[in-house]
Amino acid sequence: MNIFYFALIREHIGTSSEEIDLPTGIDTVSGLISHLETKGDNYKAAFEHSDLIRVAVNNEYVGLDHKISNADEIAIFPPMTGG
C-alpha cells in the first residue's frame, strides 16, 4: 500500500510517501500506525500524540478504527490549519 505523510508527521518520518506491504493480521488504521511505530523512533515521534493524528483512506477522511486493505491508499497528517 502507498502511504502519504503531511506537515509535522512528514517531517518526523523524513519522507512524504512510502510503499509498504500491509502485514497479515493488520486490518485497521490504528493497527497500521502501531505497525509503523515499530519501524523506528522517527515513526514513534510522528505518532506520539494519537489525538493529533488525522487519516484519509482513498482520499476520504476516516477514523482510526477504519478497516483497510493492502490495496488502499493512506494519508496520515496532523489536524488541519487552513483558512
Next chain:
Amino acid sequence: MRISVQAEDFDIAAEIKNLRANRTDIGAIATFTGLVRDIHGGKTIKKMTLEHFPAMAEKELAKIGDQAKKRWPLEGLTIIHRYGALYPGDNIVLVITTSHHREAAFDAAEFIMDWLKTDAPFWKKEQTAEGNHWVSAKAEDDAKKDRWN
C-alpha cells in the same frame, strides 16, 4: 460554484465581477479574505508556508461549498485557497457568496470559513526569527464549526 486551489494570488475585484456578470437579481455579495499576519502569539512572522494535500484539497472545499448551498439560497459561490510560500500581507483564502439577501450571503461565508479551518487539508508553517514551527490546530475552531450543527 468556482473552487480553486492555487499558488498564485487572486484578484478579488475580478472574482466579484465574474459572479455578478449579466445578473441583476443578486442583492448581496459577501466576501471574506484571509491574510498572512506579521504577528502571531507575540512573535514576528517573516514567512508562512502552506502545505496542502493536492488529491483532496479541491474536493473538500467543494464539499463545504455544497453544504453551504444546501443550507442557504446562494446565487453564486467562489472559494479560492492558496498554497506555497506566503509573506505578511499576502492573501491566503477568498470566499465570495452572492444571494438575493444579505443574511444568506453573510451566514454562508462564515459557515464556509468555519468548516474550511478544520476540514480543508492545509497546514500552516510559520517562520520567525526564533525558528520555524507548525501552527497548532485550535480547539476553538472545532467549537466554531460545531455551532452550525
